[in-house]
Amino acid sequence: MKHTFFKTMLALVVLTASFLSFQGCKPKGAQSAVSGDAAAKAYVAPGKYDEFYNFVSGGFSGQMSVYGLPSGRLFRVIPVFSVDPEKGWGYSEETKPMLNTSHGFVPWDDLHHIALSVTKSEHDGRWAFGNANNTPRIARIDMKTFRTAEIIEIPNSAGNHSSPFITENSEYVVAGTRFSVPMGDNLDVPINTYKDNFKGTVSFIGIDKTSGEMNLSFQIATPGINFDLARAGKGKSAGWFFFSCYNSEKANTLLEVNASQKDKDFIMAVNWKKAEEYAKAGKGVKKQVKYAHNKYNESTHSATSEIKNEVLVLDPKDCPDMVYFMPCPKSPHGCDTDPTGEYIVGSGKLAAVIPVFSFAKIEAAIAAKNYDGEYDGIPVLKYEAVLHGEVQKPGLGPLHTEFDGNGNAYTSFFVSSEIVKWNIKDLKVLDRVNTYYSIGHLCVPGGPTSKPHGKYVIAYNKITKDRYLPTGPELTQSAQLFDISGDKMKLVLDFPTIGEPHYAEAIPASMIMKNSQKIFKLEENKHPYAALGDNNAKVERKGNEIHVYMTSIRSHFTPDNIEGVKLGETVYFHVTNLEQDWDVPHGFAVKGAANAELLIMPGETQTLAWKPEKAGVYPMYCTDFCSALHQEMQGYIRVSPAGSNVPLTFSTGTNLPAAKPAAATTAPAEKSTTK
Amino acid sequence: MKNNLTTTSRILVAFASGALVCAFFLPVWRIDLFAPQYPEGLMMNIWINGLSGDVEIINGLNHYIGMKHISVDMFPEFKFLPYVVGFFMLLGMLVAITGKRKFLLWYLILTVIGGALAVYDFYRWGYDYGHNLDPNAAIRVPGLSYQPPLFGHKRLLNFDAYSFPDVGGWVVVGASALAFTVWFVEWYRHRKKTTV
Numbered sequence: 001m002k003h004t005f006f007k008t009m010l011a012l013v014v015l016t017a018s019f020l021s022f023q024g025c026k027p028k029g030a031q032s033a034v035s036g037d038a039a040a041k042a043y044v045a046p047g048k049y050d051e052f053y054n055f056v057s058g059g060f061s062g063q064m065s066v067y068g069l070p071s072g073r074l075f076r077v078i079p080v081f082s083v084d085p086e087k088g089w090g091y092s093e094e095t096k097p098m099l100n101t102s103h104g105f106v107p108w109d110d111l112h113h114i115a116l117s118v119t120k121s122e123h124d125g126r127w128a129f130g131n132a133n134n135t136p137r138i139a140r141i142d143m144k145t146f147r148t149a150e151i152i153e154i155p156n157s158a159g160n161h162s163s164p165f166i167t168e169n170s171e172y173v174v175a176g177t178r179f180s181v182p183m184g185d186n187l188d189v190p191i192n193t194y195k196d197n198f199k200g201t202v203s204f205i206g207i208d209k210t211s212g213e214m215n216l217s218f219q220i221a222t223p224g225i226n227f228d229l230a231r232a233g234k235g236k237s238a239g240w241f242f243f244s245c246y247n248s249e250k251a252n253t254l255l256e257v258n259a260s261q262k263d264k265d266f267i268m269a270v271n272w273k274k275a276e277e278y279a280k281a282g283k284g285v286k287k288q289v290k291y292a293h294n295k296y297n298e299s300t301h302s303a304t305s306e307i308k309n310e311v312l313v314l315d316p317k318d319c320p321d322m323v324y325f326m327p328c329p330k331s332p333h334g335c336d337t338d339p340t341g342e343y344i345v346g347s348g349k350l351a352a353v354i355p356v357f358s359f360a361k362i363e364a365a366i367a368a369k370n371y372d373g374e375y376d377g378i379p380v381l382k383y384e385a386v387l388h389g390e391v392q393k394p395g396l397g398p399l400h401t402e403f404d405g406n407g408n409a410y411t412s413f414f415v416s417s418e419i420v421k422w423n424i425k426d427l428k429v430l431d432r433v434n435t436y437y438s439i440g441h442l443c444v445p446g447g448p449t450s451k452p453h454g455k456y457v458i459a460y461n462k463i464t465k466d467r468y469l470p471t472g473p474e475l476t477q478s479a480q481l482f483d484i485s486g487d488k489m490k491l492v493l494d495f496p497t498i499g500e501p502h503y504a505e506a507i508p509a510s511m512i513m514k515n516s517q518k519i520f521k522l523e524e525n526k527h528p529y530a531a532l533g534d535n536n537a538k539v540e541r542k543g544n545e546i547h548v549y550m551t552s553i554r555s556h557f558t559p560d561n562i563e564g565v566k567l568g569e570t571v572y573f574h575v576t577n578l579e580q581d582w583d584v585p586h587g588f589a590v591k592g593a594a595n596a597e598l599l600i601m602p603g604e605t606q607t608l609a610w611k612p613e614k615a616g617v618y619p620m621y622c623t624d625f626c627s628a629l630h631q632e633m634q635g636y637i638r639v640s641p642a643g644s645n646v647p648l649t650f651s652t653g654t655n656l657p658a659a660k661p662a663a664a665t666t667a668p669a670e671k672s673t674t675k
Numbered sequence: 676m677k678n679n680l681t682t683t684s685r686i687l688v689a690f691a692s693g694a695l696v697c698a699f700f701l702p703v704w705r706i707d708l709f710a711p712q713y714p715e716g717l718m719m720n721i722w723i724n725g726l727s728g729d730v731e732i733i734n735g736l737n738h739y740i741g742m743k744h745i746s747v748d749m750f751p752e753f754k755f756l757p758y759v760v761g762f763f764m765l766l767g768m769l770v771a772i773t774g775k776r777k778f779l780l781w782y783l784i785l786t787v788i789g790g791a792l793a794v795y796d797f798y799r800w801g802y803d804y805g806h807n808l809d810p811n812a813a814i815r816v817p818g819l820s821y822q823p824p825l826f827g828h829k830r831l832l833n834f835d836a837y838s839f840p841d842v843g844g845w846v847v848v849g850a851s852a853l854a855f856t857v858w859f860v861e862w863y864r865h866r867k868k869t870t871v
Contacts, residue, residue: 554735554736580732
């Protein structure tokens with residue numbers, strides 16, 4: 001009995017010990033990856049400024065967010081492709097046309113990539129471009145106002161993923177279609193006729209040197225493959241653009257299997273200087289299409305949307321030496337050119353190597369017609385002839401590559417969840433660091449330019465799991481900041497992001513902050529319904545519309561009492577913020593409004609349309625805490641039944657019609673009129 | 676000859692009175708306001724014939740406590756100040772041309788009287804601006820007034836107010852000091868001569 005007890009105990013002890021040792025074999029926690037001085041590196045003291053602005057795509061939020069680096073502090077979410085009730089974006093009458101498309105008003109999209117404007121392939125701090133992945137569009141954000149200035153729709157495109165990458169002097173941003181689709185007159189075709197009827201395009205959108213205005217210059221018709229990402233060349237390769245493509249199998253179903261059959265897909269090399277010449281020489285064909293071009297005018301504080309009907313399409317068959325394919329292993333995703341423009345890094349999502357192409361070799365192969373056959377009539381260059389070399393055993397699932405300007409490349413690996421640093425010339429892996437978890441894009445400040453600023457690499461991760469306090473099934477997205485100033489990459493900071501971050505760019509704060517606009521000048525306000533001064537405030541009836549020319553200044557609206565509105569009429573509150581002082585926006589909201597608030601910057605005019613459904617008196621108030629008497633910044637609008645004979649009156653500071661002696665007024669009487 | 680200024684002195688007096696021309700092109704006084712919400716500060720520049728700077732913003736803030744709307748119209752001084760400065764320039768030139776030490780003394784006495792009047796006038800305006808408040812103002816603190824400082828610093832509610840000469844004002848101060856120095860040196864030299 002005793003023996004049995006002893007044996008049992010011994011067995012239990014052994015079992016427990018071995019179990020504990022198994023526990024010890026589990027990977028160490030992620031926390032151990034942080035070194036001692038990480039906090040100091042990310043610390044930006046209160047009141048101090050960050051060194052970089054980080055413009056981060058919002059993914060399925062449709063917006064662009066602006067963070068400071070190295071602190072990871074969020075400064076602003078710029079509304080771009082999705083409505084934003086907080087800022088009235090897509091709700092005010094002035095901003096609604098910005099979201100117009102050939103499909104009508106579209107309130108949402110998916111913003112994946114950022115391209116900052118460049119001069120000589122270096123940041124110039126003027127504009128940021130973003131793509132709409134779902135309903136193909138490109139937006140231009142003005143870095144003076146941090147607002148969306150323009151949105152252009154891309155016809156003959158479906159899923160504008162390969163966008164908005166930019167040429168060396170911001171001549172063009174591009175838009176390669178992710179989905180190939182039927183084009184032309186007959187769009188109603190069986191899906192299984194993909195191979196015959198589906199085509200792709202890459203579009204070149206010209207950018208005006210001074211105004212930044214976009215214009216769809218030309219499209220290149222391509223075989224029915226799927227475009228993923230792209231980069232312009234730099235320096236000697238500046239006249240070229242490189243597009244990664246997948247699904248050279250031309251599958252239209254179960255792509256995860258059917259588009260992964262071939263050993264190699266392509267990077268498509270486009271000589272865009274040549275394409276530009278062909279377009280000018282009339283080699284293209286004008287095709288009838290329909291797309292919206294929306295512009296925001298900062299003097300009328302209003303957007304206009306124009307539907308355009310024509311696009312110039314270049315067919316590679318008619319334009320020799322314009323397009324070439326380079327074989328690239330297994331469904332390439334990232335396609336990045338190094339700061340010198342000599343090396344093009346492809347990243348086959350399923351490949352075991354990172355192929356690096358040489359521009360000098362590409363030129364030589366083209367000159368020698370060193371082809372490996374054709375693909376739909378387009379010459380395919382020999383893989384070995386254009387290859388600089390392959391990075392061996394870099395990791396699993398390479399996606400994107402950025403550069404530090406010291407001859408090093410940083411590639412993100414989704415599957416093995418790491419960033420790998422390697423040398424471009426000798427293709428040797430130098431360092432690797434884990435990311436938490438499953439990194440997608442990454443960003444080195446100035447990484448896509450010819451003069452990277454280096455210092456940091458930021459990982460934009462797809463999964464956060466246990467990195468933050470849990471918030472139910474839906475967890476925050478996140479970025480991670482690594483110090484790359486030494487030989488070894490060091491994790492410095494995790495910070496949460498809005499939406500799902502895809503590509504991002506970072507630019508020195510000194511290039512942007514000095515240009516940041518503080519107010520809109522009232523004397524430059526050309527809004528047709530602006531009231532430039534309390535004395536110009538008025539209410540007018542036009543048919544069944546009531547137009548309120550309203551002013552707001554600390555801390556009252558003029559007018560703040562309005563009577564005589566009838567049911568069935570639509571009231572347009574045109575609110576002009578008369579402040580000319582920095583950081584004094586006023587808001588405007590009226591009870592029961594079926595849209596949103598207005599948030600009006602100093603000197604700006606914005607309009608809220610409101611259709612009351614019931615007779616009564618409705619309150620309205622300022623929503624942005626503007627002063628000590630912000631709470632008092634309120635008023636009433638009275639709505640009477642349709643047949644009522646209440647006259648249209650308005651006032652501030654005095655009762656109109658007069659109810660009692662105006663003894664208790666606290667502000668001087670404003671101009672009051674009866675209509 | 677003994678009551679006449681030396682050539683150097685006459686040139687210096689001419690230079691000092693000529694320098695007053697700066698008052699036409701540069702603001703003579705400035706008031707700076709700092710508050711927690713205005714770390715970058717608000718500034719009002721006073722010229723001999725007008726105002727510049729963040730006047731409208733200051734007005735917007737001051738209406739809460741019932742202060743008057745500052746505008747060029749509330750200062751009749753702006754209409755005649757350019758003539759006064761012109762007069763002093765002319766007078767200084769005459770002193771330099773005639774070269775009489777006695778005239779320089781009278782010129783300096785006039786300058787002192789003019790300066791004193793200007794200071795009094797500025798004080799009188801500041802007193803009215805700070806005390807004569809709208810009885811219907813949103814914020815009324817019985818017994819509290821907001822007279823801006825005549826010179827130097829004063830705390831006004833949440834604002835730190837600073838009142839100092841601006842560039843033009845410093846030129847005027849410098850020019851006057853130069854004229855005084857010239858007179859003093861001349862007087863000292865003359866006294867030496869007479870005592871010896």
